[in-house]
Amino acid sequence: MSTSAPMNLVRKIPQPPTAVLVAVKVLLCIIPIAQIAMGAAHLDDCPRQHYIPVYLIVVGVALSLLVLVTGLPCARVPKDGPPNPFCWVSLGWNSLLAVFLVSWFVAGNVWIYSIYKPNYHKNVTSAEPYCDKTLYLFAFWTTTLVYIVVGLFVALGLVVLVCLYMCGQADPDDYI
Structure with a gap:
């Protein structure tokens, strides 16, 4: 069995339509925009830890930038010709x-x-x-949500690896 068998499965996945990609990007920007708005609205409402509203604003801006930057032209690899040099800067x-x-x-x-x-x-x-209760609980739960999502992705990744192994698509040596 080739060591690139799982990667061949990934490469065969069709590219979603542009409208779907745009919709996903808009959905991914909802929480960062809410973080920016919440941090800005409650900038002086947490003397106990005055960095919490600043944290929300900065993480919201940075996440929005990351979502926007990942959609630049490097997402599609040209079939012929040299690669776009802008891709290295974007990376x-x-x-x-x-x-x-x-x-x-x-x-x-x-x-x-x-x-x-x-x-x-x-x-x-x-x-x-x-x-402020609203500010603190929003920051608390958006931060906790990151841990929940990462945990779900790790669990899903392990399930996929086990399934690939059980179906004969992967060898234990492929991941060492």
């Missing part, structure tokens, strides 16, 4: 943006989870800092 920007997003995500985790269950009530008589 570099995508890589830098991905590294930044991972780093920023780690920082956001520290800012959000370190104050878990903050004081949600702005009380003039109390000196205890607060964090």
Whole structure:
């Protein structure tokens, strides 16, 4: 069995129509736009951890850029002729943006989870800092959603690998 058998299966998948690709990109931008709006609307509403609204704004902008940049002309490889030199620049920007997003995500985790269950009530008589409930819970659940989605992708990937192995499409040596 060839070591490229699973990759041949992936290469045979037809390219979806442009309308579908555009619809997926629009859907992928909904949460980042909501993050930008929520962070901007509540910029001063979390004295307990003032970086949480900033985190939401920056991660929303970075994710929107990543969604837009991944749709540049490099998605389709030319059948004949030299490859587009713009693709290397695009790949570099995508890589830098991905590294930044991972780093920023780690920082956001520290800012959000370190104050878990903050004081949600702005009380003039109390000196205890607060964090707006809507802002905090939005940041908490959008960050937790990333862990849920990654876990689902890992589980799905393992199921696909087991299925490929059980159906004889892959050998254990293919992944070493």
